Amino acid sequence: MDLVGIQIIQVLSGIATLALMGAGLAVIFGMMRVINFAHGEFMMLGGYVVIVCTEQFGINLWVAMLIIAPILVGLIGLVFERILIRFLYGRMIDTLIATWGLSLFLIGVITWIFGNVTRGVQTPLGSYSFGDYSEKTYTLVMIAFTVVIYLAIFVVLRRTKLGLIARGTMQNPSQASCLGVSPPRVYMVTFAIGAALTGLAGAILAPLNTVIPTIGVSYVAQAFITVITGGAAAFTGTVLASGVFGAVRQIISFQWTPILGQVFLLITAVILLRIFPTGITGRYFRRST
């Protein structure tokens, strides 16, 4: 019984981790079709913001994580949108090359500033017992944050004018522009929001992991696999794909080994993309967000 309970929490935590990693990419790649290879590095920046804020300036961990990290990384995203990405909309392969360069650049700059040294913040909140098992309380908090973030995204996109404009512009920029919307500005803001979500994800995951300049590499592939398998309705798709992958990986890891967990995640991705070449939401939930 305890074992089942702890496994359910592990599965939820695996799903939440993937969903968090995918949220920002669902905006930048899912909605805007920019292949952002610097996604992992935006997450890494989020982690560094938390470390600098808490260690250098003594700012409260939660403030640094939930407020400062998304704002700062969002601003950094905005700057790069202005000087790099905005010239490349609609040219997917070019965005890949450009953001790959951006990724190397960010790794270089952070290494130069902080050194290639492993940093990290201690996981807050301690642990709780679950029968024979004990688990970190922070896992539950991370799951809760993920749920709140996705609820907020759905509400903004479906229920607000801002969301309507964003979705409309992504679907048909020229029509939107005829209606008095400025697509470049919408793109700029959307990209910044995507970067902010990515920074937030990196910040939330920082107390669970370590932060090094090259940590992005550990994140970027998983994020892309999740969002691509999700398909056209970026957010619903990312949630569904995270659900499948998170469950598969955690259960296999638990039953056998983490290597098989990774292997089965990739096999599942291949099978899913074979059945749904345009992603899960290419077939189901097509009208969702």
Added chain:
Amino acid sequence: MGSITRRKFLATSAASAAAITAAGLMGNVRIARADDEIVIASLFDQSGGLDVYGTPMTMCATLAVEEINAAGGLLGKKIRLISYDPQSNMELYAQYAQEAALKEKVAVVQGAITSASREVIRPILGENKTMLWYSVIYEGGVCDMNNVVSGATPLQMGDPVVEYGMKNYGKKVYYIGADYNAPQIIGDWGKKYVTEHGGEWLAKNLFPLDVTEFGPEISKIQAAKPDFLYTCLVGGAHISFYRQWAAAGMLSKIPMVSFTFGVGNEHKSLKPEECDGIVSAQPYFQELETPANKAFVKRFQDRFGGPDKAPYLNSVGSGSYIGTWFWAEAVKKAGTIEREAVLKALASGMSWEGPSGKLTIDPASMHCTQDVHLAKVEGGSWKVFQTINQLRPDDVKDRCDLTKNPETAEQFTPQI
């Protein structure tokens, strides 16, 4: 691109074969250099993912060379050190090893950090008759006359630390490590030791180097209820394990011993609450209280910007200092830099005493008999509590005897 005809292919192969042979021959002839210097090379990654290890190693080799030169040099000549930077890239390892052997004709290569990179350069230097000195702790078993090893082996580090665990914590052992040859083999050595000493080997689970999420594994360890955990995790991403282990409240529940903890300065990256109590066995700790080590640490810090700026030294970083000095002493004993004579001097069972204690070459394996220290993390730094004197590197004694079969050049793994 033109098509490859048979004739063209033959011509090209003949030409390259000739070139390779010529290069090989040139490697044999040790042409007299500028008469006042002896050239040696170091091959440690000073950039890329492994620079955390390679930068202090390069510094330590530099310090050793400067000290030798300041003390009058070697055979009346100054040593010139060429510090190559293979950038954590195997192709560059191969390229620089060739350059060091064929172009620079160095007297010795102090080199390689990971076992993977050592296995790239070992055959290259062997063919070109250039000595390789490997000074990093590793999975053991290399049996090659041309490859002198001053790094410690599983018998010297793994067995003492597991023995400590089985004595103090209990007989049920659970092993986790990184997924490549060294932790794989170290795990097999661990299993051999534990089963031979009446213990129970519960599991050996390995993780790819980029894994950061250890939740399921931590639950699995809790389910298996080992008496202690034996780790051989490697690299930045894997430090997450220690963090998540502590966050799950496990640090005080299941004790941990390690082969690698501390080698990547893990105890400096984590907070003391996340790693206090972990036990490791290493041939060297910066915290060693011997006069020789205190003087060495002071010289190192004075040379590289003071105690705050100089990197923290562990058994990997300090290894190249030991390797370079030990080689120089062997040259003095041999009276020449000629490879065979130096190897012969070493194989006579030569000893040298450095910051980590006394090292003696075992002629059968060309590894070192050396002291190993057991230490526990306390308040974020190592507290050495036991020294095991003069452990022999007998990991593969049953199969490796270079005094009888000097032509052996392979790596043996444990037989279970």
